[in-house]
Amino acid sequence: MTNNSYTQVISNEEINKVKLENAKKIILQLQTELTELITNGSGPFLAAVIDENGNIISKTANSVVSEGCSNNHAEMNAIKMAQKNLGTYDLTKFNLSLYVTAEPCMMCIGGIMWSGIKNVYYGVPSKLVEDITGFDEGFKPNWFEEFKNRGITVYGNIEVEAGEKVLHNYVNTGKTVYQPER
């Protein structure tokens, strides 16, 4: 099922094993929680903003369908909630990490860039999300390099197989894959 190229973790910095092992645990935990959330009507993506000491500042799933808003991707919801909880539009000084079950889409990389988030860790790469679900993830030329230029580290393809299972399950149970009409 999994193409080998997707099981290789990628990063825009030299891979730090401690950070990666920590991220694997968190992403697996998010995938487990996401399975439960999907049965309750959430979209198939979950994101958490976490500080250096492991404190969860926010954690939210995709709520596009349940709340009727196309902006409500998991990452956007998590950033919005983190900024509300911390009382600021700029998270830079808190040195926060965003963990998300799948690669951020075109909108969310913009949202992350303007939020002050310093590190991004994601599970399933966009190409696989599109292959499995049919969602359109947008176009993101050279975003790893662009994030690096802006001081944001990215680690991707973390525990991909666990994430694939969740997405396959979402599609197989007939849940909504929303797209604007074209």
Ligand SMILES: [Zn+2]
């Ligand atoms: Zn998104």
